[in-house]
Amino acid sequence: MKSCKRATELMSLQLDRELTTSERLGLKMHLMMCRHCRKxxxxxxxxxxxxxxxxxxxxDSKG
Amino acid sequence: MPLDLQQQLTDLRPRLLAFAQLQLNDTGLAEDMVQESLAAAWEGVGSFAGGARFDTWVFGILKHKLIDAIRQRSREQATGFDPDDMPDIDGLFNQRAHWLPAARPRTWHEPEQACMKDGFWQVFDFCVLHLPESTARVFSMRELMGLETAEICASLGISEQNCWVILHRARLKLRACLENGWFGREENHEVL
Structure with a gap:
């Protein structure tokens, strides 16, 4: 995956549902290459x- | 210190009302929910454990009332929700969909400490309330009220896919707003 925009979609998505294997791998590869997306x-x-x-x-504070 | 308590609750009212209005998009109902929450805080102040900030505790009371109201209403009717009212994120990426230099995320220093400081959650809420209204609603329901996307989209009558698109844009905008409004403001000891 080359697009930072697409990578941010997956970063957001993983907070709301489990990623598929290919989504997870694609994101992982992109994050290895892109420090901006890592941040x-x-x-x-x-x-x-x-x-x-x-x-x-x-x-907690509801007591 | 009833007078002091009354003053604190009075001071909180506008923020509670803005939040309730955002969630419900119904001024009358929002005012009712806020009024009930203030009354509950007034009566229940003895059970405030003091472990959290007072305003956080009152917001917690309101949040539970809002969740009940949203669930109740989702069974009754769809609300005036415009899923196309989304923030524009084109300004963040170039034509090849890479970060534009000015939009590149920077390192946030000690965010866990930051959120304990006075003012952080005001900046946070300000950033949320400056998202387009429909976007802010979805984001708050998901992240501040802890609802799952399935329940959010059912209550708003939108697809789950739509919900994920909205959340993606909300998070991009919010992180940029917080970086400008809070994390970038402290020190610029940024190491690229």
Whole structure:
């Protein structure tokens, strides 16, 4: 996969559903080659985790 | 300190209302949900464990009421949702679909620490609310309310594929907004 745009689609998708084997491999190959997309991937995961942790701290504080 | 509590809740009201309005697209219902949440916070403040920020706790109360309302409504009717109201991401990529230089992601320093700081979640919410309305709704339902895409698209009457396209664009826009509004602002000790 050569397109960064397509790679970002898969980075987003993997947060919402499991990727197929070929999607996963394609993304992996692209990330090995592209440092910009590696950063984007980390950021997508960070956003996902921060939002999730925020929701969980709401749950915790319900007492 | 009832007066202090009342003041805190009053100060929070506009943010709660903006969030509820975004989720429900129904001003009357949004105001009802916010009013109920404020009343519940007022009555239940004794159960606030103090482990989280007060505003986060009140948002949590509202969130549960909104999820109930969305589920209730999805059984009754589709809402005025425009799936084509999406952010434009052409400005991020060149013709070969590679990152344009100005749009390339930079390293975020210590995001876990950042989100504990005052102001981070205000910037975050600001960025979400500046997405096109339909996009912001899908993103909030998925990431802030924790619903699965199957449930989101069922409640909005859109395809799951459509939902994934919207989330992709939302995340691209949001990461750029946070980078400009928060992570880029602190220090520029960026190593490329």
């Amino acid at each position: 984007c991937n980390v950021q997508f995961q960070t956003l996902h985790r921060l939002a999730h942790d925020r929701s969980r701290s709401e749950e």
